[in-house]
Structures are given as structure tokens and as C-alpha cells.
Amino acid sequence: MDTIKDKISEIRKKIDAMSVRERIILTALLVTGLWILCIVVLIEPLMNARTEHQKEISSMNLEKMEAESTLKILKIEYSVDPNKKPRERLRELTHQLRRIEGDIQNKSQHLVPASKTAKVLQEMLETQTGLYLSSLEKLEPVAVPIIDGDPEDSKSQDKSVAEIAQAIHSQDLDHVKALMAVVQSSDPFLNQLENQTEVYKHGVKMELQGQFLDVLEYLVALEKMNWKVYWKSFHYTTDAYPVGKASFVIETLGFENGWIGV
Numbered sequence: 001m002d003t004i005k006d007k008i009s010e011i012r013k014k015i016d017a018m019s020v021r022e023r024i025i026l027t028a029l030l031v032t033g034l035w036i037l038c039i040v041v042l043i044e045p046l047m048n049a050r051t052e053h054q055k056e057i058s059s060m061n062l063e064k065m066e067a068e069s070t071l072k073i074l075k076i077e078y079s080v081d082p083n084k085k086p087r088e089r090l091r092e093l094t095h096q097l098r099r100i101e102g103d104i105q106n107k108s109q110h111l112v113p114a115s116k117t118a119k120v121l122q123e124m125l126e127t128q129t130g131l132y133l134s135s136l137e138k139l140e141p142v143a144v145p146i147i148d149g150d151p152e153d154s155k156s157q158d159k160s161v162a163e164i165a166q167a168i169h170s171q172d173l174d175h176v177k178a179l180m181a182v183v184q185s186s187d188p189f190l191n192q193l194e195n196q197t198e199v200y201k202h203g204v205k206m207e208l209q210g211q212f213l214d215v216l217e218y219l220v221a222l223e224k225m226n227w228k229v230y231w232k233s234f235h236y237t238t239d240a241y242p243v244g245k246a247s248f249v250i251e252t253l254g255f256e257n258g259w260i261g262v
Helices: 002-017 020-080 084-108 114-126 152-170 173-186 212-223
Strands: 132-138 199-212 230-240 243-254
Touching: 020 084, 020 212, 020 230, 114 132, 114 199, 114 212, 114 243, 199 212, 212 230, 212 243
Parallel strands: none
Antiparallel strands: 132 199, 199 243, 230 243
16 A cells, blocks of 8 residues: 555656646646547447447338338239239238338337437436536437439339339229229228338437546446437547537437427
8 A cells, every 4th residue: 555655656746846848748648548548448339339230220221111112013903903812912011011110119129219318318417527518409300311312213113113014904004093092092901001100310419518537427327328329429629628528419219200309
């Protein structure tokens, strides 16, 4: 114990012997070292996990999009020549879409609900000391990108549907669509088929003021929550040492296209 105290005392003497310029340089090196350690140990793994999770969500949504395209073709077949086989295929495809939506929901069940994100951040902040909330901003929900919309692709897809309908039924697409509208209006099963939901990213931008170690403690507390969030960005600047400003954006996923409640 005495040895440790002696070493600490020796270090203090060395620091006291330093000039103001040397102390500033030493402090800057320590802050930089802590910042690099935070990125390597905490921030970078979270960013990588977020990227992998987003890839899984996009892949499942792509599968869902393909199933919906097939459903559109099957609805055309059914409307022109309704029988038991197309009806069964429609039901199977609808079940497949529900399964894909369920998979997406399971992937997102551990994420904090979009409507509670801001409240959770504020409640966690109240448990921390030495931090002050500068701003809390809700961001516009953004649909998870799946396939870029291209007018030429849309025309090509409509052309393909027309060719398939003509090959199967020897009728033009306008007539097929007209028949489909009549059948949908009288068939309760087709009339109940609703547009599939999209997956949206809901973001919150938060700015805090405080010392770096207090900010780091808050980030660790957020990571230990039962709810999980995605870390989109994080910045920390020091204008008046030791107090600095932390600015970060976190995201969660949801099926609703609405603002996060604050």
C-alpha cells in the first residue's frame, strides 16, 4: 500500500513540476487515448452489430417483396379463371407473407419501441450525474431501403404481368384488371387482402454536456438496458475542458410510419 502511495506521490510531483503547456499536452493525450479506447471497445462493435442486423432485415423484406409480386400475378390468374387451385395458392402465399412479417417482428422485439425511445433516454439521463441535456430531437421515420424505385423497372414489370396474363388467358391486361376488380368486389377473401406494412427506422438525436467519463458512463448504462437500440452516429468535442459536448443519433425499428413520442 505504501509503495502505491509513494508512486502516486511521485507522479503528482512530476505533474506539479510540469509547465502549463506540458500539462495541457498530457491532458490532451489522455483524453485522446480514452476516446480511442471507447471507439474500439464500445462504439465500433455496436456499429458492426447494427450493420449486420440491418442486412438481415433488408434480406427478409426483399423476400417479402418477391412474395408480393407473385401474389399480384396469382390474383390476376384467379380473377380471370377463379377455381379452387388458385384460391389455395393465394392462401399459401398470404400465410408466407405473414410468416415473413413475423420473422421481422421477432428480429425487432428486443428493440425499444419507437414511441418510448425518447422517454427511455430521458429516464436513463435522470439516473446519471454531471450531464446536462442540451437538445433532444425526433427525426423523420425512414423506410428501410430494399429496392430503388425505377420507372423503367416498373414499366418492365407491368409488361411482364401483361405477357403472363395474355399467355395464360389470351386476354389483354385492361380486361384482366377489369375482371379482377369485379371479382374482388364480390369475393370477401380477396377483399380482405391488405397492403403489406413496411419497416421503418425511427431516430432520435440527443446532445449532452458534461465530462467525457460521465458521457461514457451514460453510454454504458444505455447499452446495459433490457431494451436495445442501434447506434447510428456519435461525436464528442471539448471546447472548455474538462466539459465537452456529446452528440449522437440512435435508431430503433417499427412497423408504424409516425413520429416518436417525446
